[in-house]
Amino acid sequence: MDILISSLFAGLLIGMVLALVALGLNIIFGVMEIVNFAHGEFLMVGMYTGLFTAQATGMEPLLTLPVAAVVGFLLGIICYYGFIKFLIRGPMVAQLLGTFGLMLFLRNIALLIFGSEDRALHHGILVDKSFDMGMGVIVPATKLTAAGLSVVAFGAVWLLMNRTKIGKALTATALNAQGARYMGIPTERMNALAWGIGGGSVTIAGALIVNFWSVNPFMGLLFTMIAFAIVALGGFGSVPGAFFAGLVVGLITEIPGIWDFFTYTFNFDWMNNVPMTSLKYMWVYLAYFVIVVVRPRGLFGWKQ
Amino acid sequence: METIKNALDFSDSPRIDLTIAGLVALFLLVFPIFPHSAFAMATMIQFLMFSLYGMGWNTIGGYGGQVDLGKAQYVGIGAYTTAVMLIRWDVPFWISMPIGMCFAVIWSFIIGYPLFRLKGHYFAIATIATTLVLKDIFEVWDFVGAARGLEISPIKYIPPDFLRLIFKQDVYYYYVILGFFFLGILYVNWFRRSRLGFQLRSIKDNEDVAQSLGINVHWAKVKTYAIATAFVSLVGSFHACYIKNIEPEDTMSLDLSILIALMAMLGGAGSLWGPIIGAGILIPCKSYLKEWLGAQVGLVGIDLIIYAGIIMVISAFEPRGIWGIVEKVRRRKRS
Numbered sequence: 339m340d341i342l343i344s345s346l347f348a349g350l351l352i353g354m355v356l357a358l359v360a361l362g363l364n365i366i367f368g369v370m371e372i373v374n375f376a377h378g379e380f381l382m383v384g385m386y387t388g389l390f391t392a393q394a395t396g397m398e399p400l401l402t403l404p405v406a407a408v409v410g411f412l413l414g415i416i417c418y419y420g421f422i423k424f425l426i427r428g429p430m431v432a433q434l435l436g437t438f439g440l441m442l443f444l445r446n447i448a449l450l451i452f453g454s455e456d457r458a459l460h461h462g463i464l465v466d467k468s469f470d471m472g473m474g475v476i477v478p479a480t481k482l483t484a485a486g487l488s489v490v491a492f493g494a495v496w497l498l499m500n501r502t503k504i505g506k507a508l509t510a511t512a513l514n515a516q517g518a519r520y521m522g523i524p525t526e527r528m529n530a531l532a533w534g535i536g537g538g539s540v541t542i543a544g545a546l547i548v549n550f551w552s553v554n555p556f557m558g559l560l561f562t563m564i565a566f567a568i569v570a571l572g573g574f575g576s577v578p579g580a581f582f583a584g585l586v587v588g589l590i591t592e593i594p595g596i597w598d599f600f601t602y603t604f605n606f607d608w609m610n611n612v613p614m615t616s617l618k619y620m621w622v623y624l625a626y627f628v629i630v631v632v633r634p635r636g637l638f639g640w641k642q
Numbered sequence: 643m644e645t646i647k648n649a650l651d652f653s654d655s656p657r658i659d660l661t662i663a664g665l666v667a668l669f670l671l672v673f674p675i676f677p678h679s680a681f682a683m684a685t686m687i688q689f690l691m692f693s694l695y696g697m698g699w700n701t702i703g704g705y706g707g708q709v710d711l712g713k714a715q716y717v718g719i720g721a722y723t724t725a726v727m728l729i730r731w732d733v734p735f736w737i738s739m740p741i742g743m744c745f746a747v748i749w750s751f752i753i754g755y756p757l758f759r760l761k762g763h764y765f766a767i768a769t770i771a772t773t774l775v776l777k778d779i780f781e782v783w784d785f786v787g788a789a790r791g792l793e794i795s796p797i798k799y800i801p802p803d804f805l806r807l808i809f810k811q812d813v814y815y816y817y818v819i820l821g822f823f824f825l826g827i828l829y830v831n832w833f834r835r836s837r838l839g840f841q842l843r844s845i846k847d848n849e850d851v852a853q854s855l856g857i858n859v860h861w862a863k864v865k866t867y868a869i870a871t872a873f874v875s876l877v878g879s880f881h882a883c884y885i886k887n888i889e890p891e892d893t894m895s896l897d898l899s900i901l902i903a904l905m906a907m908l909g910g911a912g913s914l915w916g917p918i919i920g921a922g923i924l925i926p927c928k929s930y931l932k933e934w935l936g937a938q939v940g941l942v943g944i945d946l947i948i949y950a951g952i953i954m955v956i957s958a959f960e961p962r963g964i965w966g967i968v969e970k971v972r973r974r975k976r977s
Contacts, residue, residue, distance in 0.1 A: 439953030
């Protein structure tokens with residue numbers, strides 16, 4: 339029973355962080371209907387930023403979040419004005435391949451600068467502490483904090499999108515770009531802002547993830563695909579949808595733990611032989627496939 | 643008979659195109675006679691293989707306008723079928739290749755049928771997702787060697803073995819794939835003016851209108867997807883015999899899928915010569931950059947940075963590819 343509860347709990351915690359990862363992708367897609375393949379690489383940039391800021395200055399890793407946010411915001415803006423602006427004029431195949439090119443570009447620059455080895459953070463007040471949640475569930479403090487701060491960041495972005503003038507302008511651009519332009523909204527700047535917010539939120543997530551996950555230049559694609567799955571499940575363009583979908587996908591990544599629980603409980607031999615941990619992320623991809631085929635709109639989506 | 647005549651009929655291309663194509667074909671035929679390095683030969687074989695991949699992608703992605711980023715899974719199916727059958731049961735290439743094609747086509751129907759209800763981004767990402775699912779399964783499946791992959795050991799056979807396609811010299815491989823290359827061009831030339839080809843182009847222009855004209859849009863897409871699959875799986879089988887060492891990581895990776903789509907787009911998607919031009923530019927560029935900058939200068943990843951830069955520039959500024967530029971220039975001349 340312990341295994342089941344702790345897997346479910348771990349799934350929910352990681353799900354909150356993943357929701358923040360997917361949020362940026364969701365905003366960018368919602369506002370300008372472009373799928374950003376480089377999203378996982380933005381996350382990687384956030385992770386490296388958090389890692390090196392913490393290591394170079396020796397400060398508490400959690401205090402690097404603002405630095406990561408600024409770096410991500412600037413990265414998003416630069417990508418938009420330097421590249422995406424030209425890309426969106428072209429057909430869809432060019433957009434897909436173009437952002438894929440951006441992904442390769444960022445990944446290999448990271449490879450050139452940082453090398454291919456895994457790097458991880460080993461200091462800070464949270465390291466090696468854990469909470470006993472009762473019922474045999476022990477949660478590392480890093481994960482708990484990351485999940486909590488992700489929810490805070492998520493809430494902040496939600497407030498920005500729904501309670502401020504800028505957020506309203508962004509939503510208007512998302513709903514009807516031409517109409518928004520007639521109403522005097524600078525849609526070009528709104529697009530850039532969407533990239534800035536998207537980049538900023540995902541690099542915050544990166545700086546949180548680096549507390550309990552090692553970073554290397556090749557890790558981006560996995561997170562890109564997870565973010566796609568979350569966005570598809572929650573509905574393209576829906577912010578609350580992304581949160582619930584994040585939790586669901588977080589639980590999906592914990593399927594091996596749940597499988598272990600059933601293996602021990604019912605003592606089936608054949609269940610032991612399935613290499614479940616190697617197939618950990620296959621379920622996410624499969625979930626994406628099933629979601630888009632069965633319900634392309636997602637759970638909360640308003641864009642078809 | 644009619645089909646063959648149609649396949650050989652290139653009369654709608656301008657004469658200058660045909661002259662250039664003829665010269666290139668002649669060069670390809672006599673290339674092995676000239677002195678060349680082993681590296682140049684390997685690059686040429688890669689070029690021919692990727693042209694075929696690109697032609698396959700071009701049927702569904704270029705003429706049909708469906709952005710498919712999951713072609714690598716069919717490379718994997720073809721390669722694994724051939725390798726497994728050769729290693730376990732000593733089945734020659736010429737039998738295992740059509741069987742691999744059948745497997746690939748069946749798989750393409752299984753996933754293509756639900757997939758083609760989707761459009762645009764959803765379709766593109768779903769094809770990636772299926773590739774990754776298949777790759778993950780192959781990485782844990784012991785029967786096909788799991789993550790270690792399979793190795794065809796050439797010692798067991800006496801080269802040159804034309805049945806099993808095990809050779810010592812690359813020249814034999816070169817001529818085999820060159821034969822497939824010419825057949826592929828003829829097939830695409832027939833395809834683009836077949837009933838299905840015309841249906842597909844009308845679907846690309848406007849799906850609703852195509853539907854209202856009585857075209858079964860969904861079925862036409864699924865059929866074309868199967869054709870593209872057959873092309874890719876054929877070259878996958880060849881890849882198994884040529885490389886002799888296949889792993890899920892290099893036969894089914896996303897990078898391969900993207901490279902296939904990119905080549906067709908660079909040359910000009912939806913044209914007969916586009917994928918060949920794209921492969922002719924990108925493949926030598928890629929392998930020589932890797933050789934010079936990656937291996938000799940010692941900067942890891944710089945070749946891929948340049949390659950990524952090329953992708954970005956093309957997709958931002960000339961998304962219709964080189965063939966698009968050629969056609970633009972021609973139109974301007976005519977008017």
